[in-house]
Amino acid sequence: MSFRRWIFLLGALSALLCAQPVRADNGPHGGYTATTDACAGCHRAHTAQGNNLLVTGSSTALCLTCHGTTGTGADTDVMDGVYLQRDTTTESPDEGEVNRGLKAGGFLYARMDTAWVGSTAARPVTSSHLWDASTGTAWGSGTWGSGPGEAMALECVSCHDPHGGAGGGNAATYRLLRPTPLGSGTSAVMIADENPKHYTIDAADGKYFGQTYEAVTFNNLAAWCATCHDRYLATAGSGHTYSGDDVFAYRHISVGSGCGCHNINGGPPPTGNTTYAHQPVSCLTCHVAHGSSASMGGYAAHVAWPDGSTAPSGDARSALLRVDNRGTCELCHNK
């Protein structure tokens, strides 16, 4: 190769690298300069109302001053599960479609078409992760054979790092996710940030099953969820291989791809819904991260919890699922 051609290639390469915007956290969360204003969005030097010098009494209350129903400091309204245009920044390109459902669902309401009928109306959620520092059972937390799970308090900052740069060396992570969520133990799962950012689901019709994620993000999110729900992480073959655990004895694949999918190990047949059946599997194939409005009837409403208890039941047994009842199963397997 000639010298001139080398120069040309180098030039093209650096143009490509420069055109690629740096992956960065968003809003007041990280990427701080020496003269940043961001700290003042959340901290007071002399008149703080909460520990860690927070403006509000609790860190979750702080998050909700911007991300809550009446917040005006962020476009993502996580309580109503919807993207709005309400802060003072005009993003370019857009980071979501206004009035469309957020990828994580919502904590109080969600705009999910869980009934698969084409309705995007906001409905109250039937299940969600806790966010107010109260305690629940993190099912599957702990080592093999250690019972159904461990008690754990959960709030926004358990999963998200308000200062961003959580990936070590100040590297941005996807949605400020902490590689080691608070209370999870010691394992670390670093998920690189997405670029460009997009907070709403793909489909205008509110269907939450079959969303597009960057492949690596999607795959790593399974290991990330399992920093707390350790024993839910199951590779291909786990459906017919005894794990040795009394509670989580045989488990549906929850990470990676089924061997060739088609009917091997019971995977979806070639006649399965091809839109979904070939998706690699992650926790977020079937679940959302914040909360879901899915309803549960019949058998699906009365599934015992991993500790054998039967309450709550009914719609409250929706377990953050993306589709009513067992729609997630049928959409892939087409039985």
Ligand code: HEC
């Ligand atoms: C989006 C809100 C937010 C912004 C912006 C923010 N902080 Fe914080 N900060 C918090 C929260 C929430 C905590 C408590 C963390 C916890 O509970 O884990 C905290 C804790 C801290 C702590 C003590 C614990 C630790 O992580 O070291 C320091 C120091 C701190 N912040 C400094 C800063 C500085 C300096 C800035 C500006 C560069 C800043 N913060 C910007 C929300 C914020």
Ligand code: HEC
């Ligand atoms: C002062 C306002 C403000 C406060 C307080 C605040 N945020 Fe944000 N946050 C924003 C803005 C602005 C964005 C950019 C996206 C948007 O407009 O919603 C954002 C984005 C985010 C994102 C997405 C980041 C990414 O990588 O794309 C997460 C997650 C988040 N915030 C969590 C929190 C949590 C947890 C708290 C409480 C500890 C909090 N925020 C407090 C303003 C705020």
Ligand code: HEC
């Ligand atoms: C920081 C630890 C932690 C992480 C990380 C975590 N969870 Fe949880 N999860 C909990 C705790 C604690 C509970 C029980 C209390 C509650 O419902 O929030 C729970 C409950 C659940 C439930 C049952 C909720 C219900 O009410 O039926 C599902 C489903 C779930 N988690 C899925 C996930 C998925 C999927 C991810 C990854 C996106 C994830 N979890 C990440 C701690 C965690």
Ligand code: HEC
């Ligand atoms: C159990 C862990 C967990 C808790 C608790 C949690 N989040 Fe999240 N959050 C996630 C994950 C995982 C995603 C990415 C979901 C996706 O892309 O499908 C996310 C996404 C987000 C986003 C981006 C918009 C969206 O809906 O995808 C914002 C903003 C956010 N979270 C803020 C918050 C705030 C504020 C709280 C507390 C009220 C909170 N989160 C509590 C795990 C959590």
Ligand code: HEC
């Ligand atoms: C193929 C779909 C699917 C995948 C993938 C999946 N889940 Fe589930 N999950 C369900 C269903 C359905 C339920 C409701 C209970 C049942 O039928 O077992 C559930 C229930 C749960 C619960 C509530 C407790 C319980 O067992 O009933 C937790 C916690 C949970 N899942 C976590 C996870 C985590 C963490 C991952 C990824 C490591 C994951 N799930 C992957 C479908 C799935």
Ligand code: HEC
């Ligand atoms: C994203 C598509 C997808 C979804 C959603 C899905 N499955 Fe599967 N299923 C697979 C794949 C791929 C395999 C093959 C796994 C392997 O190779 O071990 C499989 C395997 C199975 C098996 C055989 C397990 C074995 O090894 O014996 C059963 C039974 C099954 N699924 C039932 C379900 C049920 C019930 C649901 C709903 C809770 C569900 N599936 C949701 C893709 C899916």
